[in-house]
Amino acid sequence: MAVRYVRVKPLVNLFAPAVRAFGNIAVIGRATTAVTKPPVPVLFTGPDDAHKTFPGELADSIDLAFRQTPGPTLVYGVPVTADAPDWAGALEVVAGLNVQLVMLANTPLNKDTKVAGGPIDLLSAHVTAVSNTGADGLERMGVAMLESGVAKADDILTNERMVYIAHKSTQDAAAAVAGTIAGYEPAVSLLLKPVNIVSPPFTPAEIEALNGTETDDSGPAGKGVNWLTSPALIPGNGVYMGEGYTGDPGGGKRYMDIVRMVDDLSFRLKAQLIHSIGNVRISRSGLRALVAQMEAILTPLLDADVLNSFEVVVPVLTLLDKDPATLSAAEAAAIHAAEVQRLVQVLAAVEYAGAVHRISITLKFD
Template sequence: MGVQVDFDTPQWAEALRDEVAKLDVQIVTLANTPLNEANRSAVEELAKHVAGPQGDGKERIGVAMLDRSLTAEQAVALNQQPVKNERMFLVAHKSADDVAAAAAGAIAGQRPHMSMLLKPISVSMPDTFSESDIDKFMAGQINWITRPVLIPGGALYLGEGLTADSSGKKAFIDTVRTLDDVNFRIKASLIQGIGNLRVSRVGLRSVQTLVESVLSPLVLQEVIEDFNVVIPLLTLFDRDESMLTPAERQQIKEARSSRVVPMSVVVVYAGAIHRLTIGLVFTG
């Protein structure tokens, strides 16, 4: 799915805000626009777009290629905020092709929880990077294209699956995509309860069951390692009413009046704990 811009003077900010924001897409890239000093502002607009709130089910990642003429040091120097964020995937290369589009296709061709390490990418690139360059890309959280000698056929592969995370730690695009996918699945399942569930023990227990029905299969499939659904108000409903303090009774009363109940879902993925915060709004 493409959005046309003026070839000579593309207005990237307007296109992203007015056109791309309306689309049901998860991966966004700028065609034939390598990250260099001249195009820095365009790629920054892409980074701001994917980092900003797009609404439920529209969480996004951006894919950008580095200018092939850059040295490894110059490429790393360009990975600065706002480009440097966990929703950006940067690729260094030595190809005349639109590597950003090829990398976006490679990512889209994998299930969210699959690592992008050594996933094939369809571009033409006769030369590859030195070990010294790869070390610099790795430290700068930039991905690269490689041709491993241990894989027969001479095909090209992504050397890593890093995001351009600004926290200074190694972060991977499959983590971002998996959490987005889990978040979407949970919210989609909760649609079943709209207008049917109430702020009560039975209603909140039903919400918990709906969420567990989404996450339990993911544990069995080894997509995630573990999870825990926490609805603080449900712990109050589970207790004997005579044992509740005045403050706890007031908390239940306010939740029933506002029909808003906080819920958090703790997901263990790739050995790390991730917390999703969801506000339940009851109607009817």
Template sequence: MTTLLQPAFPFVSVVIDTSALLPVAQRAPGVVAVVGLADDTAATPANTPVVVTDHDSVMAAFGKGTDPTTLTQSLDLVLQQDPMPSKVYGVRTDSTKNYGAALSSLEAADDVTFVCLAAEYNVGTGGGTPTNLRALLAHVEQMSAAGNKRIAVAAIDPTVAKSGTYATAQLTAYANVMSDDGRMVLVAARGADADPAAAAMGAIAGYSPSTSVVLKQVRGFHMPVTGQFSPAEIGALAGAGVIPVIDPALIPGTGLYFGDGGTFTSDATRSYVDIVRVLDDIEFRLRAGLIGTVGASRITKAGLTSIRMRVEGILGPLQRAAVIDDFSVQIPVLDILSIPESARSAADTATVVTARSTRQVDVLLSITYGPAVHRLNVTLAPKF
């Protein structure tokens, strides 16, 4: 039977489009990994990342029966911080402490944002196969360049004795782990009775990216009074980007706190931990939030307007949360497409043609970051 008319039944046809329900990828900013030596009898094979959540899971994965190992002690320090990191990985090296192989096993764990080596204070060597802390630095810089932004946390050897040249000597000794792009955090905790790098990493990662680490408490170890830093040493270390751990008299009680918030870097634009973390976080949010426009949004006024609205939707919540103070979005091709075609210059037309032929569009973002106060200069003027 031939249908002569389009039937009205079922009267209302509904197609459900769930594309708007697709969640935007999220990357927790406080995921850490500790790489270190454990006994060969440990349940977890070498170079295998394992998520741990408490002391029992740490010992089950990396302990020698009920005896602690270098790795388990450092992992316990991470878990003692308050607030805690959002996720903690442990990776056991082989008996030769082949850090390169253990760090390579973390390459696929793309949620990791911080990495440290358990109780490792040896700078090591560079070259084709870097070792020790040089291997850690190479790992985070290479992974960051590949798109998985990471920060290394290391510590100056806490057993180095106090001397009149302590700061100068240690800055020279650790010069080869200075990062070119803000990927290294170096802490100093002279006389510490446990791994200060692991504790510091856990303490930093527990806070949101925009939180300055200055005067945030770090837990799990102690420093004798005889080993604590003088004001001159604090200034010398902090001035070079090292974070000294201090017990300030201005804070009631006894506790250890970060004496500054710098990164151990030669890049003056990334000289603070929170700046590096905020930029990493915004970059991931933009990539995850804009991936849906690739292959979908067209190089038209309407299509590029939708991209601008999506960018504003990503950065707007950060502004409301006071992570950033202000932002602006500029899409040069959209500005040209907003001009009537008859009024466009030859250069405008060429820009649009190039964008459409190469299918590439430039988006220029400007953000204003309002960091936390690190120092107050107060003038006291007494009068009679």
């Protein structure tokens, strides 16, 4: 055997961060079949099995969600009894499912469904509670429709995790819109995305009632309700999303792609950094490795134009970079506290590159 002065034995221990789905749907609906307590969710990858398992209202909504292009990959059907639906019990079951969108089949928002304890009220509370206190990756949004033909945005339950849709269809518009949202990555705006549904267009006056008044110099108005539209400028006679609002027009996350992107980015960062727990040292080299792992998630988003910029700051690393002889008593205490508590604070600021929703053009003829 030849003499080898340097011997290398490679050991491969690659770490693949967990990946979060962004378009799984849970559809809760009335079923004509027997329903157990608690109900048993059934996973579907296509509409045919849904019609065999839950014929009727629930299957129709699942079918419509799957018929969107692009559409969802996975849809959970959760049955409730037709005569006395236990919405709260079904939502409790859905709380543990790996879904990002939740809707109630053929259940429009009205005075009866939005009251305290009503199905839409329960849905709104569900998406908020699970997103804020549920397990990692279970953040979600709810989708609900108005009554067919209703052009009024005053009666919604204000919630940035709810999506409301106005329509003039005899079909379950919430299912169609949920399927549409599920087909797009989180950072994609839902404005003018096609919806496979039959819905006559609203009049300009009705859209103004839903959206509010806009001028040439203003941005989108918005009252928290989206609508289905058929723009004459788009060839064909399709139906499209009129906007991409969340149900909180006055909040900082007034567009659903912002909410979805925050959920997705939060999960990506946590999935990337979980391997650092128990391994990375509170040292200059260890914390620089931590920053590099975060940059590995954020830089591709910057290159893809999803982010305009980002900055990652680790305060204790800034202190560790200083000459120990120049540290103040407070700074030395901060380093000591981080080492004793084994807690590292990281500040990450990202600038999101939102999509264009309005263009104002001034034509001057001389």
